[in-house]
Amino acid sequence: MFIHRSCFTFYDHLTERTFITLLILLILLTLSSQTCMDKHQVVGVLRQMEKFLKGQEMRFTEGLRIMKSKLAALQNSPSSRAVCVSPTAPTTCPSLEAPAHGTKFGSKYFVGHEVHFTCSQGYHLVGSATRVCRDNGTWTGISAICKDISECASNPCQNGGTCVEGVNQYKCTCPQNWSGSHCQHHTQTDVNECEVYRLDQGGKLCVHECVNVPGSYHCSCPTGYKLLPDGRSCEDVDECLSQQHNCSRGTTCINTGGGFQCVNPECPRSHGNISYVKTSPFQCERNPCPMDSRSCHQAPKTVSFHYLSLPSKLQTPATLFRMATAAAPGRTGPDSLRFGIVGGNSRGIFVMQRSDRQTGELILVQQLRGPQEISIDVDMSEYSDRTFQAKHVARVHVMVSPYNF
Ligand SMILES: [Ca+2]
Numbered sequence: 001m002f003i004h005r006s007c008f009t010f011y012d013h014l015t016e017r018t019f020i021t022l023l024i025l026l027i028l029l030t031l032s033s034q035t036c037m038d039k040h041q042v043v044g045v046l047r048q049m050e051k052f053l054k055g056q057e058m059r060f061t062e063g064l065r066i067m068k069s070k071l072a073a074l075q076n077s078p079s080s081r082a083v084c085v086s087p088t089a090p091t092t093c094p095s096l097e098a099p100a101h102g103t104k105f106g107s108k109y110f111v112g113h114e115v116h117f118t119c120s121q122g123y124h125l126v127g128s129a130t131r132v133c134r135d136n137g138t139w140t141g142i143s144a145i146c147k148d149i150s151e152c153a154s155n156p157c158q159n160g161g162t163c164v165e166g167v168n169q170y171k172c173t174c175p176q177n178w179s180g181s182h183c184q185h186h187t188q189t190d191v192n193e194c195e196v197y198r199l200d201q202g203g204k205l206c207v208h209e210c211v212n213v214p215g216s217y218h219c220s221c222p223t224g225y226k227l228l229p230d231g232r233s234c235e236d237v238d239e240c241l242s243q244q245h246n247c248s249r250g251t252t253c254i255n256t257g258g259g260f261q262c263v264n265p266e267c268p269r270s271h272g273n274i275s276y277v278k279t280s281p282f283q284c285e286r287n288p289c290p291m292d293s294r295s296c297h298q299a300p301k302t303v304s305f306h307y308l309s310l311p312s313k314l315q316t317p318a319t320l321f322r323m324a325t326a327a328a329p330g331r332t333g334p335d336s337l338r339f340g341i342v343g344g345n346s347r348g349i350f351v352m353q354r355s356d357r358q359t360g361e362l363i364l365v366q367q368l369r370g371p372q373e374i375s376i377d378v379d380m381s382e383y384s385d386r387t388f389q390a391k392h393v394a395r396v397h398v399m400v401s402p403y404n405f
């Protein structure tokens with residue numbers, strides 16, 4: 001406003017001077033025409049007028065000088081220049097656009113008006129949320145932009161991994177030697193012990209399965225087996241011994257490789273005058289025969305049941321089972337024995353042979369691959385003085401596990 005007033009002061013001086021000059025001339029003309037003034041009076045008036053005009057001129061010159069210096073000061077001041085040089089100051093600011101993924105509030109761009117910006121969900125505002133149109137036709141603040149809310153703000157990538165922003169998720173770009181969703185695994189320096197052992201030693205580090213882990217390895221065992229303290233061998237869990245079975249009453253738990261079975265073997269069926277009675281869970285005895293029944297005497301006097309659990313691919317030949325006779329107290333035993341395989345589904349896989357005078361052996365001669373189950377009947381006939389005395393049958397049930405341990 002000060003500058004405005006200065007401008008008007010300059011015009012005031014000009015107007016005042018012109019006005020006074022005209023007034024004096026008017027007075028002189030009036031005086032000379034109306035009254036008859038003498039020469040002294042006219043000279044006096046003119047001198048006063050001259051004095052007055054000189055004073056006016058000095059004031060005018062002084063005013064002009066002040067005016068000039070103020071104009072010079074004005075021209076050097078950019079903010080002021082707009083006011084005086086351009087008499088029509090801007091009344092609006094340039095229009096503003098809403099940022100991408102955001103909204104603009106306010107559509108008037110007049111001086112003094114405000115425009116506000118907000119961002120859509122998932123974005124945050126960078127820049128000025130509010131901008132005001134200034135007198136000089138420019139906006140306060142800086143442009144508002146909406147940026148994705150950073151998923152990487154929590155620095156989720158470890159070990160120097162670089163976080164890469166995605167839509168509502170992030171991805172870690174791992175430096176060399178590191179892997180995993182958060183670059184948490186050291187990869188390069190880990191030795192695959194399982195593989196190294198296989199290549200160097202040409203064997204297996206673990207009896208069953210080797211599991212390589214960063215910085216180490218461990219062995220694992222199949223279901224039903226436990227890892228031994230050596231850390232590499234597997235041993236079957238004896239569910240029968242550790243009472244982990246669910247065998248019902250009347251059945252007997254038989255441990256197998258990787259599991260167990262609940263068994264209740266049945267005695268041979270009665271036919272004619274031959275009948276059996278169960279004397280223990282795994283033994284049947286023939287009831288006494290009529291004296292004259294030869295077929296009854298020829299029938300097995302005892303039938304026993306045996307369960308063998310074998311690993312797969314057991315090295316052969318392997319003695320699986322021994323059968324022996326013993327003389328009853330106070331009586332002489334048989335003087336000779338004959339052994340044989342009388343039934344079952346395994347001819348050619350086993351042989352039965354005498355191992356000493358009173359013992360026979362069941363020998364596995366073919367490698368068995370599990371899982372499978374085989375039943376065979378082995379008999380032992382007793383002779384005295386080359387006369388048949390009695391026959392005993394052993395029913396052997398072989399259970400081969402899927403694993404060779
Ligand atoms: Ca390892």
Ligand SMILES: [Ca+2]
Pocket residue numbers: 224236237238239255256257258259260
């Ligand atoms: Ca078992």
